[in-house]
Amino acid sequence: MFGVTAYNELKVDVLDDKSFMDPENFKNTLDFFNEPHTIVSMPRPQLETYLADNQIYLGRSEELMREIAPESISLSFWSPPYFVGKSYERDETFESWQKTLKDVIENHAFVLKPGGFMVINIADILCFADDNIPRFQAMNVRNQKCDVTREMVLEVKDKHPNHNRYQLAEMLGCSEQTIDRRLNGNNIRGGKYQTQTRVKLVGGHLEEYAYDVGLYLYDHRIWMKDPTWANSKWTSNSLKAVSEYEDLYIFWKPGQQVIDKEKLTPTEWKQWGSRGVWNIRSVRSNDEHEAQFPLELADRVVRLFSEKGSVVLDPFMGSGTTAIAALKNHRSFIGIEKEAQYVALANKRIKEHTRQLRLLD
Numbered sequence: 001m002f003g004v005t006a007y008n009e010l011k012v013d014v015l016d017d018k019s020f021m022d023p024e025n026f027k028n029t030l031d032f033f034n035e036p037h038t039i040v041s042m043p044r045p046q047l048e049t050y051l052a053d054n055q056i057y058l059g060r061s062e063e064l065m066r067e068i069a070p071e072s073i074s075l076s077f078w079s080p081p082y083f084v085g086k087s088y089e090r091d092e093t094f095e096s097w098q099k100t101l102k103d104v105i106e107n108h109a110f111v112l113k114p115g116g117f118m119v120i121n122i123a124d125i126l127c128f129a130d131d132n133i134p135r136f137q138a139m140n141v142r143n144q145k146c147d148v149t150r151e152m153v154l155e156v157k158d159k160h161p162n163h164n165r166y167q168l169a170e171m172l173g174c175s176e177q178t179i180d181r182r183l184n185g186n187n188i189r190g191g192k193y194q195t196q197t198r199v200k201l202v203g204g205h206l207e208e209y210a211y212d213v214g215l216y217l218y219d220h221r222i223w224m225k226d227p228t229w230a231n232s233k234w235t236s237n238s239l240k241a242v243s244e245y246e247d248l249y250i251f252w253k254p255g256q257q258v259i260d261k262e263k264l265t266p267t268e269w270k271q272w273g274s275r276g277v278w279n280i281r282s283v284r285s286n287d288e289h290e291a292q293f294p295l296e297l298a299d300r301v302v303r304l305f306s307e308k309g310s311v312v313l314d315p316f317m318g319s320g321t322t323a324i325a326a327l328k329n330h331r332s333f334i335g336i337e338k339e340a341q342y343v344a345l346a347n348k349r350i351k352e353h354t355r356q357l358r359l360l361d
């Protein structure tokens, strides 16, 4: 029996799970969702030939995915651009980025086998530029180099309502930045020359795009990676946490799935197969590709959500990590990548890993 025993063996306290409500208590919610669900679907042309397995195709997934054989993919695992300013997203606006995700997800409705999974690794946008939000006000009491208080500025401003901040600064013997900070707050989520930023959640957008084409959120796991202090530019000056986790959203296409408890060892089920948080170290050097995910992450997803002999898709193939995990676990792959240098890199990595696998045989 798996469950309580497993958690006990791991010496984790087993608590009553309050997140599973008795359906009797939320009848109204069920009534709301019992409205018929209309799936938006686009007609597809029949092709003579489809993309072959074990290849990486150069191009955009929005278009190339239309050449994948219908209902041929058991698992699609991918990490798209996160809209955080990487070089491969240089041409994207927020709207075009959303459209790419929407189109790629829509294509999954055709290429996934019934019962298949689409697993998306992504993170919320932690610094989402927004000119229109009020400044996050903060008084860093241990860091204040000047004694001028907000009250002092307001008092002088009251007496000289037409003075600009340079004139107020001169009267109070401080810098114009101090006047600005006392009146408007510190721009702790931006900088003097940078736009203010806020956090933007992305999971809800993905859920909506998937739901519209008949793919349903089945599970959500967290990848605990290394804390990225260097990237959390404004953390030291605010109460914001560093970036140290990403999301895995698991969507399911209606149809029969295979549950085979033997696909992992009992220890693997206890350590990660049935766990919501996966601790996996980040790729230490991102010299070859700016945003590689670790092989261990792809390995777990491939083993958990697909079967031997099936085809695994990665429409944002990057350096080829998903393909390596697929081959390592006796699956085939199809990859799509829009940057030629990454297609070359992925092919090189796949070749190296295949050679190593042959040596291990």
Ligand SMILES: C[S@@+](CC[C@H](N)C(=O)[O-])C[C@H]1O[C@@H](n2cnc3c(N)ncnc32)[C@H](O)[C@@H]1O
Binding pocket: 059, 060, 061, 062, 078, 079, 080, 081, 082, 088, 100, 289, 291, 292, 293, 294, 315, 316, 317, 318, 319, 320, 321, 322, 336, 337, 338, 339, 342
């Ligand atoms: C986050 S990276 C994926 C990294 C990959 N998981 C790895 O381990 O190397 C996203 C990749 O998607 C590619 N890309 C971005 N937009 C694309 C599109 N519309 N179609 C195909 N590839 C795209 C980028 O060039 C980039 O290599």
